[in-house]
């Protein structure tokens with residue numbers, strides 16, 4: 001395995017306690033146990049791995065030594081270090097999901113209450129709006145007899161929530177009835193159900209480059225071939241997608257038209273039209289991920305979803321409570337023609353028999369406060385975005401970005417180097433960032449970093465100081481080599 005790929009597999013290995021070589025050995029052990037490093041796999045040369053991880057060669061030598069002592073790897077004089085043992089069961093795919101879990105689980109705290117607490121600026125779950133707790137408390141006094149009188153299984157979703165979602169979509173310019181909506185356990189399950197419905201191994205799926213890693217995980221797990229379509233300031237290059245479709249029509253297209261994760265771009269109206277026309281012409285299902293669409297930070301009129309233009313083509317609109325309210329709710333939905341909903345309901349029943357009804361009741365109450373939530377998130381994220389960009393510009397003038405009009409992420413371009421080893425150095429300085437390849441179908445975007453601006457300005461300031469220190473340390477390693 002190449003050093004850069006192994007650095008990607010190891011993710012934010014550097015967080016934790018104890019000397020660096022022990023942390024590295026522990027991360028390599030985990031990767032071997034999970035089959036990410038299979039038996040027989042050759043580890044990269046020590047010097048090259050040290051460079052990719054921005055650590056000294058001694059750290060790698062000592063970590064490999066520990067693995068050798070534990071019988072997990074072997075190396076003969078003058079030849080490469082190789083993974084051995086039956087521990088490598090191959091159960092886990094070498095997808096970005098492990099990195100996501102690493103980022104979510106061990107990346108650091110969101111409040112950094114103490115001076116040395118790590119700060120997480122990577123794609124981490126957002127704190128709930130206070131209204132989530134308010135509505136949760138209010139739910140306790142609600143008469144549940146209408147709910148409990150009915151069967152507890154409801155794979156299509158709670159009627160009241162389906163109606164509330166349909167109303168929201170009508171207001172956004174997409175005529176929808178409750179029967180055209182299925183409730184899912186977050187947008188993530190919506191991707192899985194749509195993949196199960198439409199995709200078979202080796203099918204061609206077109207995705208934006210860069211894109212949301214959760215969707216990439218689902219497509220990779222489905223065994224499809226991913227085709228990355230470049231994006232520019234107006235979002236997906238639909239002209240390139242048209243070229244692809246003329247040569248080899250993809251089986252499915254996945255797109256985040258409004259405030260895309262991670263780049264924050266907005267697909268132009270003209271391209272929305274063209275995308276909907278393409279879906280109709282080739283009958284390609286277009287999965288339109290609208291999860292971040294309501295996070296507008298500047299007062300620009302929202303563009304209609306692609307589904308608004310897609311009356312003849314199969315545009316499947318996916319929405320979520322996560323970005324506006326709270327990811328912990330795990331409530332999302334798909335809007336699709338009724339025959340598609342019927343098929344998705346069967347798949348949903350097989351998956352989990354339905355999203356928990358109490359969570360759906362809470363979501364229904366929150367949806368009634370949608371506008372208020374939008375205002376609250378804007379009041380929170382806009383200062384965060386402006387603060388982070390100003391602080392970065394002051395201390396890291398060589399970094400570049402395009403200021404997003406909405407969403408929750410800044411997509412930074414580094415002047416040189418590789419974001420993966422830099423992320424490891426940053427983690428040692430106490431700040432977790434998400435390296436670009438995590439958002440790429442082909443593990444490209446190596447000069448990019450994702451930084452979230454959802455934290456308080458005080459914590460963002462501290463994070464930027466740590467990033468500046470990490471960058472100085474990392475740049476010094478570039479100069480030596």
Ligand SMILES: Cc1ncc(COP(=O)(O)O)c(C=O)c1O
Nearest residue numbers: 186187188212261291320322332
């Ligand atoms: C574009 C996009 N879609 C979907 C999701 C996840 O949605 P959910 O929490 O509803 O599964 C995210 C989370 O970051 C996202 O950025």
